Structure formats: structure tokens, C-alpha cells
Amino acid sequence: MKTSLVALLLVLGSLASGQVPAPPASQPQASPAAAPQAPKKEIKDPAEYNAYVGAVQQTDPAAKISGLEAFLTQYPNSVMKEDGLELLMGTYQQAGNQAKVIDAANRLLAVNPDNTRALVLLAYNERAAQKWPDAKQHAERGLQALAKMTKPDGVSDADFAKQKAQLGGLLNSVAGFSALQTKDYASAQKYLRPAVEADPNNVENVYPLALSYLTATPPYDVNGLFFIARAANLVTDPKGKESIVKFGHNRYVKYHGSEQGWDDLLAQTKTTPVPAAGFTIAAYVPPTPAQQAADLVKTKKPEEMSFAEWELVLSEGSPEDQEKVWSSLKGKNLQMAEVQVITAAPTKLELAASVDDIDQKRGDIELSFPGAIPARSLPKVGDKINFEGTPVSYTPKPFVMVMEKGALLTKAAPAPAKKPPVHRKPQ
16 A cells, blocks of 8 residues: 555656646647647736746645645636646645545546546545445546546656556556455456556555455456465565465365466466466366266275265166165165164154254154064154164165164164264265
8 A cells, every 4th residue: 555655646746746837928839749638728817827836836835735725715717726726635645634635636526527636536545444435436437537638738648658557557456446345346356457467566456356356256266366376476474475375275276176286376477467368277077976976886895885875876876886785785784873863653763864864854764663662762853873774675866765674772882883974975
């Protein structure tokens, strides 16, 4: 912000340098210029001319403010009114009186709603005061006015173009940063991208631009990851750099599926300020449930799988993989632990063995008993039980395993008991 403020004052000072109007009875001099140029202004009343020149030529800020305020009061319809207000606004800025800066800027906009210098100072001060909607509005108006701005007398085309570019960068920065604070991510990207292109080494624009891409819904990860890596290269504070690198690395792994290529991106963005045409980062595509089931059968024997893994293969796997798992389970006596009761009847329990089904209170096991369970031993809904039973059939979707020859076990279940895993499907 300090660097931007210095730049702002330099630009405004060069554009509003207190040019003196032509004295009474002088003839305006025509000068060819490539850029649109403001016409030469002339004060015809000698007293008015002397009052203006006397105020402008003061070197002490307090004396200049006094002289300009007196001139504007005495000559409210002067041809130099807009120029006088611009000088007054800049002098109040020089004197550090922000309240008067804002007052002068608003007075200036009443005279000319497209006065770029007034819009710049209002937008900048409102950003500093965290008045985000006002700052964005004045910055947007400033960008519109900048396109119509005429070149002051005595300023070269090259200097004028440079000054307009600096003002455009500042206005885009304010508009984009303010939009980011109100979660208007599209506008933040719209304005911060040209601000970065105008000043590629300014991390105060690069980092917010990265956030505008990464925190949008949906996120624009490719551009966001490029600029977060760029910001990591630009920030100089060690703690800040560490924090940005960690954040960028985590987002990269989440998007790409691994950290492969992250170090290359950091190296690339050290010298490359914006993504080249065609720049991309491959997105990670998670395996489908069917692919997960196929991989599971390749890496685990059925007797080594959890109940949730059985469920995954039997509901999502290929017919061959389903048969491979089911043939190892059907008719075998199985023992399971910590399974939740969904419904309870003397001869049949509906149970949930996977965490997902427990959370949804949905049964994935039907356990039948050869005889009625004594009333004193009948589990209550919500209880966690250990049991044994024999799988006889299953329904793939929604998955339910039917088991017979049920028997309740004590809490000290044998070691081979199957416990429900954290998730139904491997991540």
C-alpha cells in the first residue's frame, strides 16, 4: 500500500502540476498532438487571473490551500474552477488532511463527474477505509473516465501514456481487491489480471489474483495455481513465503493428485510473470467405484478385506470379481464385531456394518437366528453387538447381505472378527 500511495501521488502530481492559464488578452497557441489534448484555458479578468496565479505559486501547503479556497469562493464560475479544485485536492493530500481530500474530490466530481484524479483518490482512500463497494464503484468509474481523459498542456504523449497506464493499474488494483473482499470473484479476476500485467512484480496484486481464482465457485485452478506459485516467488517475508508455499502446494496436490510438477511450477513462475498461451496443469481424475473394486481385488484376498470392501466389490465390481469374493464368503461361518442394530426382532436383526450405513441408519445385513433370542438378551436399536452368521445371499444395490445361523457373541470377540472400516469405499 505504501508503494502504491507514493506512485499515486507522483502520478497525480505530474498530471495536476498547477499549469497557469493564459493571461488576459493572450492568444492560445495550437500544438499538434497525437493524444487528445485539453484546450488552453484563458482568464479574461486580470483580478481573477492574479488571484489564481497567486494561489498556485504558493510553495507552503497551508498558504496554497488558503489562496485556492479564497479563489474558489470569490470566483465560483471561473474557467479554472476544475483545475483549482484538483490543485486543492492534491495540496490537502500533501498536507495529510484526508477528510479535506475527500471533500475536495466530491466537490470536483460535482463540477466534472468524469474527473479521473478525483475518482482515483476517492477509490484509493475508500480502499484504505475498507469501504469495499464504494471503492469498487469509484475505481470502475475512474477506469471509464480514464479512457476519455485528455492530455494536459505541456505533457508529452509518452509521459501521458505512461501516466494513464499507472493510473489504470492503480484503479484496476483497487477495483479487483475490493471485489475480492465482497466475494465477487469474476470482477476480482477481471480487474486484478490487468493490474498484474501492468505491474508483474507487485505481490499485492499477484496474491489477491491467485485467491480470486482459487476461492471462486467453482475454482479456476490452473490460473490460480500459476499465480499462487508466482506470489510465493515474489513475497520476501520468510513466514509469509512459507505460508503461501504450503497453501499452494496443498491446492496443487488436491487438483493434480500428486506433488509431481509443483517444484517445476515454482521454478517457472520465478521468471515468468503470466501464464503462456496453452499453459495447463493436468487435473486428477479419481477412479470410479468399478475401478476401485477392480484394483481392490488385484491387491487383496477376499478373506483380508473388510465388510465395506466386500460391499464395494459385490455392488460395483465386475461379475467375475463379484463371483471371486462371493464364493469365498458364501456358506462360511463369519464373526463380526461392533455392528449397530437398526431393527430388532426375536428371530431377526437388521444391522449396519459400514460407517456410511451406520451414519444413514440403513441396514446392510439381515441376520436370522435358528431360534428366538431371549427377551433379556434381545439387543436394543442403536446397540453395538458382536455376532456370527453364515452368508447365504446378497442384493447388490442397495447392498444387503443375508446371513443365517446367527448367534450373539460376548464383547470379547475372537481375533478374526471383522470390524467396520472408517469408510465404505476406499478413497
